């Protein structure tokens with residue numbers, strides 16, 4: 655006899671399954687790594703090169719960093735980043751946080767589910783299109 659009680663999910667929980675969240679997470683981390691990697695390539699000469707000698711794998715380093723360096727912005731490292739890149743990193747970090755909190759995919763402003771299509775194009779989106787437009791109207 656199967657009479658499992660269905661767990662009532664919280665009102666505000668991610669529309670994504672755990673599996674989907676895991677792949678989203680990987681995507682976000684990868685995007686972060688790409689930004690960091692570009693930066694490292696540009697600033698490579700001024701950075702301590704020991705990590706290259708140690709691993710010989712720059713992308714692996716960037717990937718690792720993207721995953722662990724949530725306090726990145728407090729470091730000297732971030733000073734060399736362009737404003738735009740920093741904002742992108744912030745947005746990606748924010749999205750990662752929401753993945754971990756299980757609220758990824760919900761609009762930060764109104765709480766509705768953000769369309770998966772939108773998230774596919776912009777995985778770091780934290781607002782639904784409607785709220786995004788409102789915001790652009792008010793700030794632009």
Ligand SMILES: [Zn+2]
Nearest residue numbers: 761764782785
């Ligand atoms: Zn919204």
